Amino acid sequence: MSEQNQHTVAEKVREYLNGSRLNGVTFEVNESGIREEEYWWYVPIRPSAWPPKMFEFYEALAEIEEELEEREHLKVLLASGEPQHAPVA
Numbered sequence: 001m002s003e004q005n006q007h008t009v010a011e012k013v014r015e016y017l018n019g020s021r022l023n024g025v026t027f028e029v030n031e032s033g034i035r036e037e038e039y040w041w042y043v044p045i046r047p048s049a050w051p052p053k054m055f056e057f058y059e060a061l062a063e064i065e066e067e068l069e070e071r072e073h074l075k076v077l078l079a080s081g082e083p084q085h086a087p088v089a
Helices: 006-018 054-071
Strands: 027-029 041-047 076-078
Touching: 006 027, 006 041, 006 054, 006 076, 054 076
Parallel strands: 041 076
Antiparallel strands: 027 041
């Protein structure tokens, strides 16, 4: 990824999050909360709901972070906020 700014980082993260449906959970990127640190980007995200198995949720986020770094040369920390709804059953 050549020119990185708040908007391009948000778009790329959305692309990878949308490709990763976790038991019906979708994600929203809080673009206004994205900030650049020295060597990486802090990207706040919000799940539509907590999945039944939290370890799967965090594994999926870690995989997305790895894929972004390997494929897009984009180092991010996906910081999950509270979901919009109750847990998915």
